[in-house]
Amino acid sequence: MADGGSTPRERYRQQIRAEVKECAREQIATAGASGLSLNAIAKRMGMSGPALYRYFAGRDELITELVRDAYRSLADAFVAAGEEAGPAGLAEVLRRWALEDPHRYFLVYGTPVPGYEAPEDVTVIAGEMMTVLLGACAAAALPAAAGPDFHAFEADLAAHHAWAGAHPDTPPAALRLALALWTRLHGVLSLELAGHFTGMGLDPALMYAAEVEALTAGE
Amino acid sequence: MADGGSTPRERYRQQIRAEVKECAREQIATAGASGLSLNAIAKRMGMSGPALYRYFAGRDELITELVRDAYRSLADAFVAAGEEAGPAGLAEVLRRWALEDPHRYFLVYGTPVPGYEAPEDVTVIAGEMMTVLLGACAAAALPAAAGPDFHAFEADLAAHHAWAGAHPDTPPAALRLALALWTRLHGVLSLELAGHFTGMGLDPALMYAAEVEALTAGE
DNA sequence: TGTACATCAGTGAACGCGCGTTCACTGATGTAC
């Protein structure tokens, strides 16, 4: 009992928690992650400030929860798509996830807050996502020419290999492909979402597609 | 007269302004850009809060100034290196500039603040940087194979061509190369500076070098 | 060189604000017999 969701009271608790987080997300979209205020959230929900302390230990826990949720939703999207989606399919998943809620994207990949340390478990969640991507890249079985030549640090790749929990027989080319996808797509996405393409007369979607194509040509 | 820097008083003004900005940068490094406080800066400088209003109209102007300085220093670094540095050389300039002061990097390329709008002139400064990069890419005269194939949006490239103030005869391959460098290098850099490589057993410097090599092989 | 005036740096007090968080308390909801 009390493990979650069973009793009516517990379900109510979860409902309010979700509502608080929803308000928090709206507030982040308006004032940025650093402008998040418990009192303001409470006011918008029609409650008084201290009431929220029934649901969150404090402001930091709320933010941590939002960050965790963001990682979680990205990993879930990847897992739902599955390795069958292939590298190009997962690239599309990433893009949709990012555009669906840019602030959520920045919660994960944006400017780190100096004082704040993300909880350890988000790295595990990030690993889930990476595992799917690696699997898709391994299954794609692309020619060795795809992706940049990382011969200079095969040792590094082996270490990363272990980190990502990849099958021991994942070919190095798959690791290279996965990494190149990850960094290049974030290059386009982060610049796009931060508005650095505006006024340049470029369509970021096409730019993104070109990067995907450059790495997955031949599929 | 009064155009700047000539009279002793004016020089003193500029000196204090510089000192304030230096303190502001330290504070950003400690508490993040959103935690920047005029009063805290004044205290650290041994002055009282309102004194800073002699030098800055308010908090927003200070931040705007810091953002402008960040763009300026990057553009200056590119111009100083010059087109002769080549794409690989400029990539090295970018990386050094980013690692020299990560918070400055995020001031330019980090999570945008919802309310805050960067002044128009920073886009001009960003253009200076892009012009140098474009020139270097054009001079490199690489085979058409370099960089992703952007055939899908040659029209976009032409528009960007105009935006960047490139010579009308800049080959499309140079534009593609410059754009690919820009986005890919930022992909690696932003992930690195945000700490997303930590624990992965990868050396970001090698990763970065591999991306540069992939785009400039043959130089 | 000296006097009269204008300019400007910096101070200290004050205003109003919203923040995170604590505390003692009221009412309602659930549980046990």
Add this chain to the structure above:
DNA sequence: TGTACATCAGTGAACGCGCGTTCACTGATGTAC
């Protein structure tokens, strides 16, 4: 079914804080004759 008790949601007052910003004012620095 009803009563007695425990649990928990939510309130309102309060604390202490630092923030941006304004205002009237003091002293020092520069300028004009």
